[in-house]
Amino acid sequence: xxxxxxxxxxxxxxxxxxxxxxxxxxxxxxxxxxxxxxxxxxxxxxxxxxxxxxxxxxxxxxxxxxxxxxxxxxxxxxxxxxxxxxxxxxxxxxxxxxxxxxxxxxxxxxxxxxxxxxxxxxxxxxxxxxxxxxxxxxxxxxxxxxxxxxxxxxxxxxxxxxxxxxxxxxxxxxxxxxxxxxxxxxxxxxxxxxxxxxxxxxxxxxxxxxxxxxxxxxxxxxxxxxxxxxxxxxxxxxxxxxxxxxxxxxxxxxxxxxxxxxxxxxxxxxxxxxxxxxxxxxxxxxxxxxxxxxxxxxxxxxxxxxxxxxxxxxxxxxxxxxxxxxxxxxxxxxxxxxxxxxxxxxxxxxxxxxxxxxxxxxxxxxxxxxxxxxxxxxxx
Amino acid sequence: xxxxxxxxxxxxxxxxxxxxxxxxxxxxxxxxxxxxxxxxxxxxxxxxxxxxxxxxxxxxxxxxxxxxxxxxxxxxxxxxxxxxxxxxxxxxxxxxxxxxxxxxxxxxxxxxxxxxxxxxxxxxxxxxxxxxxxxxxxxxxxxxxxxxxxxxxxxxxxxxxxxxxxxxxxxxxxxxxxxxxxxxxxxxxxxxxxxxxxxxxxxxxxxxxxxxxxxxxxxxxxxxxxxxxxxxxxxxxxxxxxxxxxxxxxxxxxxxxxxxxxxxxxxxxxxxxxxxxxxxxxxxxxxxxxxxxxxxxxxxxxxxxxxxxxxxxxxxxxxxxxxxxxxxxxxxxxxxxxxxxxxxxxxxxxxxxxxxxxxxxxxxxxxxxxxxxxxxxxxx
Numbered sequence: 001x002x003x004x005x006x007x008x009x010x011x012x013x014x015x016x017x018x019x020x021x022x023x024x025x026x027x028x029x030x031x032x033x034x035x036x037x038x039x040x041x042x043x044x045x046x047x048x049x050x051x052x053x054x055x056x057x058x059x060x061x062x063x064x065x066x067x068x069x070x071x072x073x074x075x076x077x078x079x080x081x082x083x084x085x086x087x088x089x090x091x092x093x094x095x096x097x098x099x100x101x102x103x104x105x106x107x108x109x110x111x112x113x114x115x116x117x118x119x120x121x122x123x124x125x126x127x128x129x130x131x132x133x134x135x136x137x138x139x140x141x142x143x144x145x146x147x148x149x150x151x152x153x154x155x156x157x158x159x160x161x162x163x164x165x166x167x168x169x170x171x172x173x174x175x176x177x178x179x180x181x182x183x184x185x186x187x188x189x190x191x192x193x194x195x196x197x198x199x200x201x202x203x204x205x206x207x208x209x210x211x212x213x214x215x216x217x218x219x220x221x222x223x224x225x226x227x228x229x230x231x232x233x234x235x236x237x238x239x240x241x242x243x244x245x246x247x248x249x250x251x252x253x254x255x256x257x258x259x260x261x262x263x264x265x266x267x268x269x270x271x272x273x274x275x276x277x278x279x280x281x282x283x284x285x286x287x288x289x290x291x292x293x294x295x296x297x298x299x300x301x302x303x304x305x306x307x308x309x310x311x312x313x314x315x316x317x318x319x320x321x322x323x324x325x326x327x328x329x330x331x332x333x334x335x336x337x338x339x340x341x342x343x344x345x346x347x348x349x350x351x352x353x354x355x356x357x358x359x360x361x362x363x364x365x366x367x368x369x370x371x372x373x374x375x376x377x378x379x380x
Numbered sequence: 381x382x383x384x385x386x387x388x389x390x391x392x393x394x395x396x397x398x399x400x401x402x403x404x405x406x407x408x409x410x411x412x413x414x415x416x417x418x419x420x421x422x423x424x425x426x427x428x429x430x431x432x433x434x435x436x437x438x439x440x441x442x443x444x445x446x447x448x449x450x451x452x453x454x455x456x457x458x459x460x461x462x463x464x465x466x467x468x469x470x471x472x473x474x475x476x477x478x479x480x481x482x483x484x485x486x487x488x489x490x491x492x493x494x495x496x497x498x499x500x501x502x503x504x505x506x507x508x509x510x511x512x513x514x515x516x517x518x519x520x521x522x523x524x525x526x527x528x529x530x531x532x533x534x535x536x537x538x539x540x541x542x543x544x545x546x547x548x549x550x551x552x553x554x555x556x557x558x559x560x561x562x563x564x565x566x567x568x569x570x571x572x573x574x575x576x577x578x579x580x581x582x583x584x585x586x587x588x589x590x591x592x593x594x595x596x597x598x599x600x601x602x603x604x605x606x607x608x609x610x611x612x613x614x615x616x617x618x619x620x621x622x623x624x625x626x627x628x629x630x631x632x633x634x635x636x637x638x639x640x641x642x643x644x645x646x647x648x649x650x651x652x653x654x655x656x657x658x659x660x661x662x663x664x665x666x667x668x669x670x671x672x673x674x675x676x677x678x679x680x681x682x683x684x685x686x687x688x689x690x691x692x693x694x695x696x697x698x699x700x701x702x703x704x705x706x707x708x709x710x711x712x713x714x715x716x717x718x719x720x721x722x723x724x725x726x727x728x729x730x731x732x733x734x735x736x737x738x739x740x741x742x743x744x745x746x747x748x749x750x751x752x753x754x755x756x757x758x759x760x
Contacts, residue, residue, distance in 0.1 A: 018632035230558035252398035254662035282634035
């Protein structure tokens with residue numbers, strides 16, 4: 001499936017939850033499949049930290065350009081683009097094409113940098129709703145996302161309950177725990193205390209806070225994987241084993257990578273620092289920290305979710321310690337307290353939080369059968 | 381109990397596991413209680429990452445100078461210094477008085493810095509054994525340690541099986557998992573990529589890699605605590621709640637600390653960076669990474685522990701995800717495979733890895749009753 005990214009400009013000011021606003025902005029997006037005659041088969045995909053509007057398909061003449069959820073979405077796939085019109089949209093504040101900190105602030109004529117306003121999950125959903133307006137989509141057959149994307153899907157059901165018929169919330173949580181926030185904070189401090197950060201205006205200094213980005217990404221990777229899968233993939237294996245299969249002696253170095261897990265993390269950090277924007281990292285982790293729909297209801301999630309009227313599929317993964325199954329179960333319980341129609345699958349997968357992006361027959365089977373039933377409600 | 385640190389110089393070259401050696405060195409240590417006539421009541425305490433020879437008691441005229449295990453060790457305490465002669469020793473490579481990277485390399489006349497040789501758990505034990513020789517102690521009534529200190533206690537039983545009658549190994553592991561190594565590696569990279577690190581020779585540059593040390597400590601603190609205790613202590617509490625108890629609105633800032641967990645971690649990081657040496661941090665985390673007594677036995681821990689002949693008490697804590705109970709159980713199993721005398725207590729405590737330093741009646745009760753039985757074997 002060859003796909004082409006598109007961009008839409010919005011001239012109307014977007015008020016933000018913080019009280020600030022964006023005077024105008026663009027959203028980068030992609031669509032897959034065909035919108036049916038009564039516009040009832042649209043599915044919006046919301047992305048997580050390190051992803052974008054490029055959800056499925058490939059770019060012409062670009063090898064290895066599969067979208068980040070290409071195993072899940074496409075012709076004949078669990079979310080079947082032969083039946084559904086699927087939209088991927090890049091969030092505000094991102095570094096993949098939608099208006100973000102690397103763009104020029106129309107109010108000052110200078111690059112936003114650290115002056116890009118803090119955006120929340122709710123702000124993203126509002127911006128996504130305007131895109132749907134422009135695409136002529138009043139009601140979504142479904143909204144779907146994993147991790148931070150799942151938070152957006154959940155927020156859709158609260159902000160626009162009449163515009164969503166189904167929400168698929170994968171490996172997500174009703175808010176971050178103190179430990180989740182703690183990991184985000186360490187990553188942010190690594191970036192903001194990097195001398196190349198220059199208070200977020202590093203573009204003007206011709207620098208990139210790569211040291212901080214590397215550390216942030218290394219921390220992230222540890223939390224995406226389970227202890228078990230790390231042990232299975234890397235264990236205590238040294239980088240250079242001897243040829244006869246016996247382990248060589250240690251290098252005895254505090255500076256050189258010695259174990260395979262170390263070189264893996266260094267590689268992931270180096271790669272990430274080459275393409276990801278530091279201000280975007282701060283913005284997106286802060287959106288994660290801030291999401292908490294129960295907050296204005298005195299912490300009562302059941303009360304907060306009473307607004308949601310659509311049907312739900314929630315999926316979690318047993319070894320996900322970042323957004324553990326018990327966090328999904330909190331959402332399930334709150335929805336059931338409101339007598340909502342909820343399906344819940346807890347998948348016994350070894351891959352930790354990463355599992356939501358990986359192939360697992362039970363996981364994709366659950367998603368496929370859920371969308372099969374959604375398709376029954378949609379006119380051809 | 382007023383105590384005074386002492387220092388002992390060793391002029392004999394100490395060969396290290398890496399093949400390098402230390403030409404001469406000093407060990408800082410403290411003792412509590414009285415060595416009995418036949419020198420049979422000595423207990424050696426091994427310390428973990430951020431600790432020292434100052435295990436118990438206070439320094440005269442110094443408020444809040446309690447040793448790091450003062451709740452466990454002292455007159456009438458679980459390890460009773462009215463009955464035992466207890467020794468705390470600072471490890472080589474530390475920054476608290478024993479020879480380390482901040483000292484002058486006698487071979488070059490310059491400060492060691494990054495040239496201080498990599499030291500292992502086994503090297504520390506060898507150095508400790510020489511201190512015992514000098515103190516006239518042939519056999520320890522017990523060796524005891526938590527976390528990395530527990531690894532040293534375990535290693536004592538393998539390196540000097542005839543010099544230890546009991547080993548008390550608390551919140552420890554037979555080696556680090558890939559995830560453990562990963563956290564150490566991120567912390568090390570934060571330090572070594574700090575521009576103030578200068579390849580480990582920052583003393584000569586008049587700098588301290590405080591940014592890196594702060595990040596390292598923040599990561600450490602996350603792993604010392606359990607998810608549960610973090611939620612209980614900090615949850616999603618904001619730093620400045622309004623006076624009437626209702627929560628204020630968010631600041632909406634990516635740079636300012638917003639949640640209490642953030643300011644807690646920043647404070648811990650700042651404090652640590654003021655006193656801890658960066659090269660010591662690298663050395664001690666590497667000693668953790670390298671410890672793996674089963675390594676030279678093809679990973680067969682039972683085979684590796686066959687050398688140990690003493691009696692053991694192992695203690696773990698249910699919410700410790702850094703050195704989880706299952707890691708202690710691996711040691712217990714390997715010892716039982718060798719028909720060794722092992723007591724094992726798995727304490728249901730909420731505090732994560734930190735629990736080994738905290739008061740818990742069940743924990744201190746187990747240690748007290750174990751040492752009561754050790755005391756039966758010791759002449760008055």
